[in-house]
Amino acid sequence: MKSSTAEVQGRAVAVIGMACRLPGADDPDQLWEVLRDGLDATSETPADRYDVEALYSPTAGPGTIASRRAGYVRGMADFDAEFFGVSAAEAVELDPQQRLLLMATWEALEDAGQLPSALAGTRTGVYVGAARSDFLEEQYRRGLSAVNASAFHNYRSLLAARVSHAFDLRGPSVVLDTACSSSLTAVHSAVLSLRAGETRLAIAAGVNLLLRPDEGVLMTQAGTLAADGRVKFGDAAADGFTPSDGLGVVILKPLRQAIADGDRIRAVISGSAVGNDGQSSESVLTPSLAGQVDVLRWAYEDAGISPADVDFVEAHGSGSPTLDPLELTALGQVLGEGRPADRPVIVGSVKSNIGHAEAAGGLAGVIKTVLALEHGQVPPTLNVTTHNPKVAWDRLPLAMASGLHELPAVGRPAVAGVSGQGSSALNAHVVLRQGETLATRRAAAQTPGAEGADGEVYLLTLSARSIPALQSLVRSYVDYLSPGGRGAEYPLGDICFSAATRRQHHAFRLAVLGTSREELIAALSDPARPLEPELAALPLAAVAEQYRRGHDVRWESVFGPDHLYVQLPNYPWQTKRYWPGERVVETSERGGDLAVTVLREHARSASPDYSDGALLSEMGIDSLARVRILLRLAADHGYEVEAEELAQLRTVGDFRNWLHVLEAQAA
Template identity: 45%
Template sequence: MLVSGDLVTSRIDDRSDAIAVVGMSCRFPGAPGVEEFWKLLTDGTEAVSRAADGRRRGMIEAVGDFDATFFGMSPREAAETDPQQRLLLELGWEALEDAGIVPGSLRGEAVGIFVGAMHNDYATLLHRAGAPAGAHTATGLQPAMLANRLSYVLGTRGPSLAVDTAQSSSLVAVALAVESLRAGTSRIAIAGGVNLILADEGSATMERLGALSPDGRCYTFDARANGYVRGEGGAAVVLKPLADALADGDPVYCVVRSAATGNDGGGPGLTSPDHEGQEAVLRTACAQAGVDPAKVRFVELHGTGTPVGDPVEARALGAVHGSGRPADAPLLVGSVKTNIGHLEGAAGIAGLVKAALCLRNRTLPGSLNFVTPHPAIPLDRLRLKVQTTPTTLHPDPDGAPLLAGVSSFGIGGTNCHVVLEHLPEPAPTTREALPAPHLVPPLLLSARSHPALLAQAARLRDHLSRTAADPQDVAYSLATTRSLFEHRAALPCGNREELVAALDALAHGRITAGVRVDSAVSGGTAVLFTGQGAQWVGMGRELYGLDGVFAAALDEVLG
């Protein structure tokens, strides 16, 4: 049993191989971040629109925007580099920051990078345009660089793998990351996937295959199911052994109990799914997790909305999770593809991010575009229910853990299923009241350029304006979990309204009273000895009584 303060994780069933999701980032249609993604889900928004080619798809904004200098790339190298690589650099960095890990602290560490993707549209665009090969074309278009470039920027030495198992690529990447952490080849892992629709050929190919919905919607498990709608975007998660996460005091989105993969051996054809193969991977995942399949509360479906695939998936779920369930407690199912489209190589990580947020928030949003069950999906007999409205995920009356599953299936039969568990929140702690007058920490910002520093101020202003975040907590996080760059600003954060006003002024290039803005000079720590006459009796006594760090340092110096 693992214990951290008041948190007792006996619900993990004494498993030492449990893996924690401690950070995440995403860029999805209609949702440029995790907070926006959760709002999109709970609002029941369908972020699918009509593209320039007339097809409906889920699209992300500003695909070409990229701060090359931030990641040490020249403009020419960035132009020759697949935007999927560029997006992954951003997602990996943001996921680490979300986990409270300073990216620079990982240099030389055994950090594994596992990335799923299945398309290389940028190469198609460049070849079609007859663009000459440049000095960076080879690295810019090589699929392996999706993972390798992130490893290079972070300076990490763990496994670095790009994975292509078609539509299941990114969830298989998560499974490989989990294996690496359990085997000890990685101390921390970043797993994710990307999918950008940059060339028309991919859509035309899937259209000829008959996989795309003519009306551009995913009607998952519905009688109208006629294919899927393509979507683009990406996401990344940071994974650590649960014991390490608890010891480090990390916030945990959820726990990965198991991640199973396998190929279904093929149905009637290469691209036709086989229910027995899908059943096998579901059973294996539950067995590895040590859980009763009937106790899993909900499953985030592969759920593409195809008339062939949906009934096969439903049959497999009914055989594994529906068997033994009471009629009044069906397995709840839904698909994020109804919100943002099918992200293909990044579809699995999109489903995992959704499921992790559902567990953390104890809420399952409704799945869209469902009215009448597909005639080949007898929901009642299979003990399944498509959840169409948001519902609270209440604790199990018998104290069993809250469990969820995530499925992702590749067109060639490579399937993956992950079992997740909700981790109870630790008991809230009461912050000790600071004596008055107390020391208020400054709020520190830093960036690689002055315009980026102003943009940071604008984003933080917006965050404080729309949330109830404690400015002092924000100041602590910025000081301890963010990289320190050349252009810096310090703002007093004793008063929330004044801080927001100061951030707004800084965002517009104005410096108000008490704000300091400067560019750091490279070098080590400097110590200034002022000579005699600059001291007075009792100097530092008040600070000694208020600041434990200062007091400990002074005690050490004075012996």
């Protein structure tokens, strides 16, 4: 190896947080259940995507699609617009890829224990792999007369910019499109940025939503779509891929910094590489064995790891009868050098569970691999009945993950690779090793059974941006702290420390005291109940009251130095469905006041003031919102007015009086 151990360790990057939206899984924990249990999360194409029955044909005729199935995420149109200061009108017109990416990024930062307020204004980087603009294309399809300025917000190049703007991140903000290797290329770019010191924290993501059938029709004509809608990687019956929705986000930080900051090290990226096939292939769209071999060698050289030490590979694994044999051959050639005959590389593909998430497929593979390293298990790859005869299985040290495999105990952290290949001829490979496993995490935690034995009192803080969200969060914490809940494996001191120091604090707050889980659950269930006199007299009760009143608290004076950051419940989104042509129904319309109805739809602030003296600018009624208001008034009421008239209005009262004039003129 060209790199010394110290140099490699110094370049290592920690994966400290993850989030996802994948078929059958709204978060990584649900994804692990899908993988562990060997579930097929693909499904029939729902009607809100397109009419698959009108297009389906078992023969590849013009304008037809060969499969009824694909992989679809739940709640594709759902979004918590108020949380992100987006008006209802903006949310309806905003690409759901952007909406889901915003929520998943927040979840990944929470998982990493990184406060968005602390990141604001910093040189944090955002790298997004994406190749689809289906929502924008659908806007254009409605006709040129339907196109308005809101379409600017849906250009694919703004996916990363939307995240950077929402979180006030000042570092690189880049969208990468290398087709199906896009999100792995995003990870590679983020790693390079962290190593160079350009950024101290990086967000790498991939996003892909199937909103139109065009590419399915194209793949049918090309013969690359699986007829039964199932990916059969490594199997003799492999006949193409099954497309799927997908969104994944990982939070990356230099390993040394993550250790110093007390972050949870979910896995470590030791190295990565990308490379184009160049003229080693016959054409741009023809895969190359040489190109894949090169990238594998470069990645392990970069990682300072012998390919013979790799325990598991999450393959690109698309189920293509052409690509699969090449990929497996390349893996066998590189990872087989110097490998003991009795220790083959376990190979798998998440695509057999969820379909091929295309530009986000690499991130889905990374998240699966991190979970496998944490659990010490490789989940099964589905749909393998007869091994592909075009692969020299007898000569290549490869084993398909046919069941739930335990990673071998070899006296070192397990090593895994993740591969991605794009129709852009760009190959990518990321090398990961184990960070904290579930076993080491539990061992680091104190035994929770002795909690409260010495009369120690715990302070638990919760907050949200609305009363309903806070109520939902309370229910989540009750489940979390109850017997059998995820929090049962963590000490109460670590839970309370994490909630106070590793969560963003919002306007609506709750703080409860107790000496045990049972007491905290009781306090959460009845927060209005007065404290017992002995608790009320404690200095900690004053801290709780200070927090409830919205004041800043010096948490370092409340918690000692010997606490660990542990996983907590995620923020409970208060979502609504936003989709073109569908009116978002509000629970209250203020007695039918048209001014309030219209302004509520376009206001960006979470709790706007609708009194006459309130400024339109303070509730986010900017020039684009004014255009939307004019379009709404024209469509719903037939009011034809000039933009200059609306631009001259400053307050809600001005707007209300202006509407009264329009109503009178129309009458």
